[in-house]
Amino acid sequence: MEAGLLVQMLLGALLGLSVYLPLRCGQLSLATPGFFAIGGTVAALLSTRVPALAGSGSTYPIASVLLEMVLAALLTGVLALVLGRMVLRLRGIYLAIATIALVEILRVVTLNLEFTGGAVGIFGIPQPFQSAEGYGAFTLVLLALVCWMCDRLEKTRPGRAMAAIRDDELAAASQGINTADTKLLAFVLSALVAGITGVVAAHFLNSWNAKLGNFDASITTLAFVVLGGSRTWLGPVFGGLLLTALPELLRPVGDLRLIVFGAVILVGPLIFPQGLITLERLQALWRRRPPWLALPSNRGRR
Amino acid sequence: MTLLTVRDLGVRFGGLQALRGVDLAVQEGEIFGLLGPNGAGKTTLFNVISGLTPANTGSVHWQERAIAGLSSHRIARLGIARTFQNLRLFHSLSCLENVLVGMHQHARQPPLAALLQRPSFQRREDQLQQQALELLALFGLEAAAQQRAASLSYGDRRRLEMARALASQPQLLLLDEPAAGMNPAEKEELRALIKRLTQQFQLTVLIIEHHVPLMLGLCDRLAVLNFGQRIALGTPEQVRRDPAVIEAYLGGNP
Amino acid sequence: MDHLLQLLLNGLAVGAVYALFALGYTLVFSVLGVINFAHGALFTLGAYFTYLLIGGAVGANGLIAGLQLPFALPFWLALLLAGVGAAAVALVVERIAFRPLRARGSDPLLALITSLGAGVILVNLIQLLVGAESYSIPVGTLGSLPVALSIAGAKVRTVQLLLLAIAGVLLLALTIWIDGSRSGKALQAVSEDPVTAQLLGINSGRMIQIAFGISGFLAGMAGGLVGLSVSIAGPYFGIGYGLKGLGVLVLGGLGSVPGAVLGGLIIGLAEACVPADFSGYKDAVAFGFLFLVLLIRPQGLLGRPLAEKV
Numbered sequence: 001m002e003a004g005l006l007v008q009m010l011l012g013a014l015l016g017l018s019v020y021l022p023l024r025c026g027q028l029s030l031a032t033p034g035f036f037a038i039g040g041t042v043a044a045l046l047s048t049r050v051p052a053l054a055g056s057g058s059t060y061p062i063a064s065v066l067l068e069m070v071l072a073a074l075l076t077g078v079l080a081l082v083l084g085r086m087v088l089r090l091r092g093i094y095l096a097i098a099t100i101a102l103v104e105i106l107r108v109v110t111l112n113l114e115f116t117g118g119a120v121g122i123f124g125i126p127q128p129f130q131s132a133e134g135y136g137a138f139t140l141v142l143l144a145l146v147c148w149m150c151d152r153l154e155k156t157r158p159g160r161a162m163a164a165i166r167d168d169e170l171a172a173a174s175q176g177i178n179t180a181d182t183k184l185l186a187f188v189l190s191a192l193v194a195g196i197t198g199v200v201a202a203h204f205l206n207s208w209n210a211k212l213g214n215f216d217a218s219i220t221t222l223a224f225v226v227l228g229g230s231r232t233w234l235g236p237v238f239g240g241l242l243l244t245a246l247p248e249l250l251r252p253v254g255d256l257r258l259i260v261f262g263a264v265i266l267v268g269p270l271i272f273p274q275g276l277i278t279l280e281r282l283q284a285l286w287r288r289r290p291p292w293l294a295l296p297s298n299r300g301r302r
Numbered sequence: 303m304t305l306l307t308v309r310d311l312g313v314r315f316g317g318l319q320a321l322r323g324v325d326l327a328v329q330e331g332e333i334f335g336l337l338g339p340n341g342a343g344k345t346t347l348f349n350v351i352s353g354l355t356p357a358n359t360g361s362v363h364w365q366e367r368a369i370a371g372l373s374s375h376r377i378a379r380l381g382i383a384r385t386f387q388n389l390r391l392f393h394s395l396s397c398l399e400n401v402l403v404g405m406h407q408h409a410r411q412p413p414l415a416a417l418l419q420r421p422s423f424q425r426r427e428d429q430l431q432q433q434a435l436e437l438l439a440l441f442g443l444e445a446a447a448q449q450r451a452a453s454l455s456y457g458d459r460r461r462l463e464m465a466r467a468l469a470s471q472p473q474l475l476l477l478d479e480p481a482a483g484m485n486p487a488e489k490e491e492l493r494a495l496i497k498r499l500t501q502q503f504q505l506t507v508l509i510i511e512h513h514v515p516l517m518l519g520l521c522d523r524l525a526v527l528n529f530g531q532r533i534a535l536g537t538p539e540q541v542r543r544d545p546a547v548i549e550a551y552l553g554g555n556p
Numbered sequence: 557m558d559h560l561l562q563l564l565l566n567g568l569a570v571g572a573v574y575a576l577f578a579l580g581y582t583l584v585f586s587v588l589g590v591i592n593f594a595h596g597a598l599f600t601l602g603a604y605f606t607y608l609l610i611g612g613a614v615g616a617n618g619l620i621a622g623l624q625l626p627f628a629l630p631f632w633l634a635l636l637l638a639g640v641g642a643a644a645v646a647l648v649v650e651r652i653a654f655r656p657l658r659a660r661g662s663d664p665l666l667a668l669i670t671s672l673g674a675g676v677i678l679v680n681l682i683q684l685l686v687g688a689e690s691y692s693i694p695v696g697t698l699g700s701l702p703v704a705l706s707i708a709g710a711k712v713r714t715v716q717l718l719l720l721a722i723a724g725v726l727l728l729a730l731t732i733w734i735d736g737s738r739s740g741k742a743l744q745a746v747s748e749d750p751v752t753a754q755l756l757g758i759n760s761g762r763m764i765q766i767a768f769g770i771s772g773f774l775a776g777m778a779g780g781l782v783g784l785s786v787s788i789a790g791p792y793f794g795i796g797y798g799l800k801g802l803g804v805l806v807l808g809g810l811g812s813v814p815g816a817v818l819g820g821l822i823i824g825l826a827e828a829c830v831p832a833d834f835s836g837y838k839d840a841v842a843f844g845f846l847f848l849v850l851l852i853r854p855q856g857l858l859g860r861p862l863a864e865k866v
Binding site: 149152156157160161163164166167168170171172173174175176177178179231 | 352354373374375378379383384386390391392393394395399402403404406407409410411416417419427466470
Binding site: 086105223255269270273 | 591663669795810836837840
């Protein structure tokens with residue numbers, strides 16, 4: 001497989017996790033591409049307009065990329081904090097539509113502003129890595145970190161509170177859970193993941209424009225989670241990897257590939273309403289593991 | 303000591319006056335029953351106390367503090383837990399997780415320790431699990447700890463909801479028709495269980511139930527609601543003889 | 557002031573199309589509680605059908621390059637048939653993307669994805685067949701009608717008056733049908749409470765099909781009308797309308813028919829009032845409205861308040 005495709009798949013997995021976080025809390029937010037676009041724009045602007053970041057070597061310093069990530073995280077985090085307070089009072093489809101509106105407003109504004117390059121976008125974003133393999137390793141580390149965070153979240157108090165809100169928000173509040181803050185936490189984490197992913201994507205793609213955060217992206221990323229499954233973080237990772245690779249893998253069928261892609265997201269939820277990865281399937285898989293796969297010492301579990 | 307005071311409470315839903323001028327005072331340590339026909343406003347009173355429904359008039363005091371208008375999670379944190387008439391469990395979570403969610407306010411741990419899985423974090427987490435399992439055992443649900451709540455029988459769901467409510471270590475427990483759908487033997491078991499729990503956990507209980515014999519045998523005091531108004535208040539003996547109650551609710555068949 | 561009248565008519569004409577579009581959303585939403593993301597594709601389909609039926613020739617890039625029907629229908633008939641064609645496709649979409657989920661009682665959220673899948677298939681099928689270029693419906697299509705009229709000193713395009721009139725007739729017919737007919741009442745009953753409606757002997761499966769059929773018909777007609785008044789800007793041009801339709805839908809109130817009309821007219825007029833210097837921001841108007849409405853009055857202008865039973 002081509003290394004470039006692998007990077008795209010890893011970025012897809014990260015975006016899947018970004019959609020997954022609010023959804024695990026029962027909140028259908030489609031704002032991920034908006035925060036992704038903000039992250040990308042921050043990286044594109046900083047790396048092309050701030051000479052101090054470029055360093056002295058031939059490649060763009062990784063430290064500068066990390067700094068861009070921090071700034072993008074700050075910006076998306078604060079924005080998510082403010083917007084989340086407003087929109088998270090809405091439920092179900094209303095929240096989904098409100099976040100679609102946010103993404104569209106942002107897209108139109110980016111398209112019309114002078115300093116974001118308008119419809120053309122920003123070109124010549126400097127490269128911190130010479131090869132796609134470098135990007136692959138960097139993105140893989142990032143994905144591993146985010147997966148680890150999600151895993152810890154699921155197994156601890158805030159994660160349990162999120163699952164409780166998904167099942168019954170009112171009953172969750174009656175258990176002393178501050179539902180507004182918990183939902184906000186999921187929303188902000190989702191924005192941070194999307195923003196940081198945008199930074200990596202901007203460098204990888206070499207150019208950035210408003211189109212990257214549009215409605216199509218909202219639904220495609222939602223499809224990652226719906227097809228992969230929204231009960232554990234493995235679901236969106238798997239869905240993101242698979243669905244990002246699919247159009248590329250389908251290249252041999254030529255013009256039909258987008259039609260096949262449409263068919264997959266049409267038929268997928270019909271066959272796997274819970275998504276491909278469910279806790280039950282994971283447990284069944286674990287029970288049928290080959291004998292050489294020894295049980296790691298399961299600290300703290302009876 | 304008076305734990306909960308309700309004064310002149312009124313709630314209106316559009317043209318319907320669900321509660322009108324209701325006064326109540328629940329003393330610490332007692333089992334206080336709410337009787338009344340369907341639609342008398344009992345559950346509405348619970349919803350006001352637990353912060354789910356706003357009151358139009360009157361006040362609710364917890365000890366000395368006015369709590370009307372607080373959000374439901376803050377009220378829960380004061381030490382008021384409840385169950386729901388139509389059962390609101392977390393269906394996709396296991397019984398153990400349901401109880402762990404009930405412990406939410408006591409389970410806070412430093413985020414960094416949780417993230418890094420420090421031994422101190424794991425010890426506390428194990429301790430919480432142990433407590434949750436003990437609570438489940440109290441309700442005979444220890445074998446079902448890993449089962450999803452959705453897969454339980456109806457009676458077990460009622461018991462799980464009580465276990466979840468107790469997990470928050472409340473001072474006041476609001477039980478909304480805990481015996482609904484239970485057979486006579488189970489009802490008797492439930493009566494004994496509630497009695498035992500109040501002693502073991504130093505609980506005060508406010509309970510809604512339709513089954514009059516159960517209520518007369520269980521409660522220290524009773525209030526009777528009809529059409530949103532309190533029509534009687536007193537010991538089971540007093541209430542049983544109250545002419546207004548006999549006419550409105552017991553229908554002359556005490 | 558001729559300028560004002562022109563502005564008003566422009567806004568109303570665009571708003572009427574939005575209203576037609578949003579009505580389709582609202583009909584499906586009222587019976588199923590979900591949004592049909594294939595709606596934009598049905599709109600696009602209606603535009604292409606209209607173009608073909610009036611005798612337009614396919615360009616050089618698709619699989620059916622150069623195809624031209626051996627007959628040319630008058631515009632009104634082509635539009636009507638395009639509506640019927642889109643309705644037929646809407647029924648197919650219901651059959652494959654909605655009914656299987658309903659039959660299994662799956663999470664309604666999944667219908668967002670499956671309907672989007674159906675939309676992706678339709679749009680790319682169009683692209684495969686007729687290519688990605690834009691088409692415009694020739695000026696002569698309207699026969700002897702003049703291109704523009706002079707009303708009270710203002711110059712108004714005939715197309716826009718026509719658009720306004722057709723949309724008005726459709727909206728009126730729909731309102732009369734919903735309030736006056738047996739099946740219209742049954743539709744209301746299903747949207748109120750599908751289970752009870754079923755118990756009362758209403759075939760809710762049938763009503764859902766009717767809702768999809770009408771919704772597709774309206775989308776197809778709206779597509780044809782926009783194709784005539786502006787142009788068909790490639791297979792993807794329905795998507796933008798689809799998104800704005802969401803804004804209209806929420807502004808008026810999800811599931812409310814008069815709300816969809818009111819919302820459409822308000823957004824159409826508001827867009828017409830955007831000064832030329834800021835025309836780039838025109839597309840954000842609907843979403844700005846949408847966002848504000850959701851924060852201030854989530855049930856929309858004419859929707860019913862949202863309440864949860866404890």
